Amino acid sequence: MLDRRKEKILKALVEEYIETAQPVGSGAIARRSGAGVSPATIRNELAALEEMGLVEQPHTSAGRTPSGRGYRYYVDRLMTVGKLAGSVMAGIRDLYDDRSVPVQALIRRTAGVLSEMTEYTALVEGPQLGRATFKRLELLEVNGDHLLLVLLTGDGLIQTRLLERPPHIPAEYREAMITSLNSRLAGRPLGTVATRDLESVRREFPRALTLVESIRGTIEPSDAVEGEGLFLGGTANMLKQPEFQRLEKIEGILSLLERGRILRDLLADSALAPVDISVTIGEENRHPEMRDCSLVTAAYHAGGHTFGYIGILGPCRMRYSHVVGLIAAVKELLGRELLRRRLA
Amino acid sequence: MLDRRKEKILKALVEEYIETAQPVGSGAIARRSGAGVSPATIRNELAALEEMGLVEQPHTSAGRTPSGRGYRYYVDRLMTVGKLAGSVMAGIRDLYDDRSVPVQALIRRTAGVLSEMTEYTALVEGPQLGRATFKRLELLEVNGDHLLLVLLTGDGLIQTRLLERPPHIPAEYREAMITSLNSRLAGRPLGTVATRDLESVRREFPRALTLVESIRGTIEPSDAVEGEGLFLGGTANMLKQPEFQRLEKIEGILSLLERGRILRDLLADSALAPVDISVTIGEENRHPEMRDCSLVTAAYHAGGHTFGYIGILGPCRMRYSHVVGLIAAVKELLGRELLRRRLA
DNA sequence: CCTGGCACTCGGCAACCGAGAGTGCCAGCC
């Protein structure tokens, strides 16, 4: 709860620091904030802001930099979210226009575009089997030894798996089993299909035990697909940030970016916050490697169903207004696009 | 064509430098090489080696470092390729033992393991559609609006694609078209299936024009799947190398590593050399960003068919003998494993 | 309550210096 002038000063300071990456002096703020007061006055206000823990001084005779709490105040109350230029929006929409591009490639390109437009690192997770609903299963005969299992989900995801064909099972028996399975599981979220759901099928078709087991293995979201459908863009951009010139800092971050599982949790966690777009700043992050980073995330969805997540990772000194605006736009476009591709 | 003593000296110098990353002095070589001569003699020999362009001096009063040509000589004639410890081999074999792990995940893990074992960056490319042979095509009815195209290849690769269902085409007509297509393309390498191959099918089944077109789009190796099936491991390892403490150098490398297309060409190019395992050292690399790197690559195959490529990227000061030994082992194991999973 | 003035603090940079590592060369030895 700052007074009007302190807010102006904090805003000017944060924005100047975001641009220059240099501690900001009272003179620069006086020039930029439009508060119409002299640097000396600004200095008094800055001392107060420092008292409140919103700004800090790297050392006595330097300017001020925003603290984590300072950024938080800025993000929550001061920044004006940037509207994207129409041309930019059009560019993104073009990206999605080609229906012949498979979903995986779409997600990958999104990560690329986001990282290029921000000069930060982009994370995009595509639709995941575990979040989708069961629609239908098919078994195709590939040759004498193998069957192809095809799993269709309500989102239009397709999962295939090659199985060794269990001997001595007539095709009709198999078909009946599949039919039973399909009617039993239709519409169920795959994440919740557990062993006991297949119990009755197993009892009904005892000769197809191994087949049912294979099916369970395919349906069940497993660690084997960790990293599947998660794309990064612009990891090298991290090196461009002046705050990451120290290699120790960046090594931790890059190592973290290789851990698909962790990234996934990161995206899902922050995106389940009550807000539309979540911003996690510096020390608010759970992983110590990320304490110099901020992460902006959002889920994209349509028709009440979450398809996936997008996120931008950059330094605390991130262009929040730009990034939030961009995420908001891409979240919309991507959700809409995946809805278009979804099966009716 | 060096004499015996010069070879001993060069070998000792390269190996010492690989271990320490420091220019190597005549004293260290005298101690290590086992040539039984004094440092002064070593110095004379070093002067000769420098004359020949095999070693160089960062500055007058430092020790010597190997030049690109020096590494080349070492790799071609001096190094003894390391045999892997049995326990290591067993560890890798365990990785592959679980048949339920899908091929994609297998490739991904291989990249992870290679990077961990070397502390360098690993590139692994899995089986690619473009290199596989056509086996069979199936069309599944998903619902009123969509068909699922399933493409099976001789390697056991499966490619699926959701198509909008063309209206007013009877199922039998479609089936006949697919049958004709299957018999016509069976055994053909997918990379060589061109538009004209489908011409006769198109003429024979004029009502299925759009369908044939969609099929062509699926079969044809396209840029849309760029990066598909290519996995990196340990990109952050690059930062650990003392030669890459300068950020400028590493930024170029990391940016390159984000370009799937380039990596792919890199792997394929060097692996088509007449040798089993290809080593590209420093300036021999085509990309200027890689002039401080060496790349060791190999194709893995079985039954006369190339499945994919593996590679290790590290600094010129790379532990060649270890890396080459490892690549040789993994190449074997991976080829054998994919053969096991291949369709009969 | 604001402001100009002023003394003060501190980091960064350049210059400097000595220590240490390693060289090239030479004269002597086997």
Next chain:
DNA sequence: GGCTGGCACTCTCGGTTGCCGAGTGCCAGG
């Protein structure tokens, strides 16, 4: 002739010093 110990020389590296400039905190006056 080839090898070796000795020696003067070169160059980098780490630490120290001194200066400059940016920015501050405080105070007295408006």
